[in-house]
Amino acid sequence: MPDVTVLVVGGGVAGVCAAVVLAERGVPVTVLEGRSTLGGRLNTRAVTLTDGSIQPVDHGFHAFFRQYHNLRAVLRRIDPALDLLRPVPGYPVLHRDWPAEDFGRLPAAAPWNLLALLLRSPSIRLRDLRRMDGRAALPLLAYHPERTYAELDGVTAAELLDALRLPDRARAMLFEVFSHSFFNHEAELSAAELVANFHFYFLGNAEGLAFDAPTADYESAIWRPLAGYLRRRGAEIRCGRTAASVAPEGGGWRVETGSGADHRARYLVLAVDPPALASLVRASPRLAAAAPVLARRVARSGTGPPYAVARYWLAGDVAARRPVFSGVSRQPTLDSVTLYHRLETAARCWAGRTGGAVLELHAYACPEGVPGPELAERMRAELAGLWPEVAELPVRDLHARVERQAPAFRPGDHADRPGVATDADGLWLAGDGIGTEVPSALLERAAVTGIQAANHILRRIGAAPEPVRAIRRYGLLARRR
Ligand SMILES: Cc1cc2nc3c(=O)[nH]c(=O)nc-3n(C[C@H](O)[C@H](O)[C@H](O)COP(=O)(O)OP(=O)(O)OC[C@H]3O[C@@H](n4cnc5c(N)ncnc54)[C@H](O)[C@@H]3O)c2cc1C
Structure with missing residues (x-):
C-alpha cells in the first residue's frame, strides 16, 4: 500500500462511508467534522426535559428503505444481521377529508405494485385512468438516466403532475406526500428528479416501498459503533x-x-452539506483557481427551503390505533408524524414511566423566516385537526428546530450538478446533493457518493474498489438505445 493520506471533511453518512472503505484497505484517513459528534443530518443530541430526565433526540426520524443496499452494506460492518433496524409497519398517508391510504402493504416488485395500487386505491377509479393523459404518465414508467433529464429537467414536478390530469384526490394522496419528501417545493423541483425518485423508491427496486428504522437513537445504534469500527482500523x-x-x-x-x-x-474528500460546500468553496480562492468547473458548479447548485422538526413530549397517549409513522397530505405545514414512544427505546421508557407520548412532527419544505417553535405549534394544531385527541394532551416539553441544509433540485440544475469527480486533481465530492449515475436519493445517495469518492482514491493507488450495488438502472418502459 503506497504511503498516501486522505482527509475527509464532513462526518455525516457520506464522509463516514468514504472513511470506512478507505480505512478497511489500510489507507490512513482522518475525518474532520465541524460539530461535536458524527452524523450530520442523522445525528443525535442530548436534551434535558423539564422533569430532569435526559433524552437522546435525533435530528429527525429517518426511514431506512430496503433498497438502500450500499448504506446497509456499511451498517453491516457494525451489525452483520442488521438487528439495529426493525420494520416500520405500513406507510399510511393521512388527509383531513379522505380515509388514510397505506402504501406500505403493496406487492414488492413492479409492475405488480403499480397494478395493485391502481386497483386498490380509492383515490383513483377506472374512469379516472381513462381521463388521464397517458402520454404525460409515460415518463414515470420510462426512467432513463440520460433521456429523462434531457426531456424533463426543464419542467417542474408541479407541471408534470398537472399534465397527468389526475383527479385531485389521487394527486394529493399518491404524489404530493411523495414529492414533498425530497425537501423541495413541487413548483421548484425538477420533474426529472421526481421521475428518478419514483423509479428509485417505487418502480425500480424489488424491495417495495418498505422501510425499517433503528430502535435506539442514531448515536447509540450507528455513530458510536461506526466510530469504534473506524478507530480500530x-x-x-x-x-x-x-x-x-x-x-x-x-x-x-x-x-x-x-x-x-x-x-x-x-x-x-469534501463530504459536507450543500450550504457548507458553497461557503467552503467561496472561502477557498486557490481551490476555485485550480478547479474552475467545480467552483462554477458549486456556486450554481442551491440549497432547498428550510425544514422543521418538532419533538413533543405529551402528558397522555394518542389512540392505540395510530400508526408509528404517517405521511400527511395537503396540510399547510405538517408532512409527517412519528410516534417515537412506540419506536425508540429511550422515548418508550419515558412514556412508560410518565404515561405520556413522544411525537415527532416534520415539515419538509417550509416558508422562509418562521421560527421553529411557531412552525411546531402550527404542525401540532394541524395534527389535532386529523387526530382530535392530540388537542386534549397537555405539552410537557418541546424541542423545535428549523434548519436549511438539504440540496435543491431545481429545474435545469442537472447538467451542472457537481459530481463525485472534479477538475481538481486529488479532490472528490460526496453527499446527498452530489450527482451520480447510480439511482439513489437522500441517505443512499450520501452512502453511494461517499463510496464512489473512496473508490476513485483506491483506483489511483492500485487498491481494489468497493463494489457499488444498484437497483435496475432503467424504467420498465425505457428504451435503452
Ligand atoms: C428531518 C429530516 C428527515 C429525513 N428523513 C430521511 C429519510 O426518512 N430517509 C432518507 O433516506 N433520508 C432522510 N433525510 C435526508 C438525510 O438525512 C440526508 O440525505 C443525509 O443524512 C445526508 O448525508 P450527508 O453526509 O450527505 O450530509 P450531512 O448529514 O449534512 O453531513 C455533512 C457533515 O458535514 C459537516 N460539515 C459541514 N461543514 C463543515 C466544515 N466546514 N468542516 C467540517 N465539517 C463540516 C456537518 O456538520 C455534517 O456533519 C432526512 C433529513 C432530515 C433533515
Missing part, C-alpha cells in the same frame, strides 16, 4: 474541527480549520 476522527478553507499545496491538499490549524493530505 487506524482512522482518526476529529470532531469540533470546522474546515474554514482548502487549498492545493505541494501535490496534495491543505485544510485550514480555524485559528490557523492546518491539516495536510495527498487526497481530499
Whole structure:
C-alpha cells in the first residue's frame, strides 16, 4: 500500500462511508467534522426535559428503505444481521377529508405494485385512468438516466403532475406526500428528479416501498459503533474541527480549520452539506483557481427551503390505533408524524414511566423566516385537526428546530450538478446533493457518493474498489438505445 493520506471533511453518512472503505484497505484517513459528534443530518443530541430526565433526540426520524443496499452494506460492518433496524409497519398517508391510504402493504416488485395500487386505491377509479393523459404518465414508467433529464429537467414536478390530469384526490394522496419528501417545493423541483425518485423508491427496486428504522437513537445504534469500527482500523476522527478553507499545496491538499490549524493530505474528500460546500468553496480562492468547473458548479447548485422538526413530549397517549409513522397530505405545514414512544427505546421508557407520548412532527419544505417553535405549534394544531385527541394532551416539553441544509433540485440544475469527480486533481465530492449515475436519493445517495469518492482514491493507488450495488438502472418502459 503506497504511503498516501486522505482527509475527509464532513462526518455525516457520506464522509463516514468514504472513511470506512478507505480505512478497511489500510489507507490512513482522518475525518474532520465541524460539530461535536458524527452524523450530520442523522445525528443525535442530548436534551434535558423539564422533569430532569435526559433524552437522546435525533435530528429527525429517518426511514431506512430496503433498497438502500450500499448504506446497509456499511451498517453491516457494525451489525452483520442488521438487528439495529426493525420494520416500520405500513406507510399510511393521512388527509383531513379522505380515509388514510397505506402504501406500505403493496406487492414488492413492479409492475405488480403499480397494478395493485391502481386497483386498490380509492383515490383513483377506472374512469379516472381513462381521463388521464397517458402520454404525460409515460415518463414515470420510462426512467432513463440520460433521456429523462434531457426531456424533463426543464419542467417542474408541479407541471408534470398537472399534465397527468389526475383527479385531485389521487394527486394529493399518491404524489404530493411523495414529492414533498425530497425537501423541495413541487413548483421548484425538477420533474426529472421526481421521475428518478419514483423509479428509485417505487418502480425500480424489488424491495417495495418498505422501510425499517433503528430502535435506539442514531448515536447509540450507528455513530458510536461506526466510530469504534473506524478507530480500530487506524482512522482518526476529529470532531469540533470546522474546515474554514482548502487549498492545493505541494501535490496534495491543505485544510485550514480555524485559528490557523492546518491539516495536510495527498487526497481530499469534501463530504459536507450543500450550504457548507458553497461557503467552503467561496472561502477557498486557490481551490476555485485550480478547479474552475467545480467552483462554477458549486456556486450554481442551491440549497432547498428550510425544514422543521418538532419533538413533543405529551402528558397522555394518542389512540392505540395510530400508526408509528404517517405521511400527511395537503396540510399547510405538517408532512409527517412519528410516534417515537412506540419506536425508540429511550422515548418508550419515558412514556412508560410518565404515561405520556413522544411525537415527532416534520415539515419538509417550509416558508422562509418562521421560527421553529411557531412552525411546531402550527404542525401540532394541524395534527389535532386529523387526530382530535392530540388537542386534549397537555405539552410537557418541546424541542423545535428549523434548519436549511438539504440540496435543491431545481429545474435545469442537472447538467451542472457537481459530481463525485472534479477538475481538481486529488479532490472528490460526496453527499446527498452530489450527482451520480447510480439511482439513489437522500441517505443512499450520501452512502453511494461517499463510496464512489473512496473508490476513485483506491483506483489511483492500485487498491481494489468497493463494489457499488444498484437497483435496475432503467424504467420498465425505457428504451435503452
Ligand atoms: C428531518 C429530516 C428527515 C429525513 N428523513 C430521511 C429519510 O426518512 N430517509 C432518507 O433516506 N433520508 C432522510 N433525510 C435526508 C438525510 O438525512 C440526508 O440525505 C443525509 O443524512 C445526508 O448525508 P450527508 O453526509 O450527505 O450530509 P450531512 O448529514 O449534512 O453531513 C455533512 C457533515 O458535514 C459537516 N460539515 C459541514 N461543514 C463543515 C466544515 N466546514 N468542516 C467540517 N465539517 C463540516 C456537518 O456538520 C455534517 O456533519 C432526512 C433529513 C432530515 C433533515
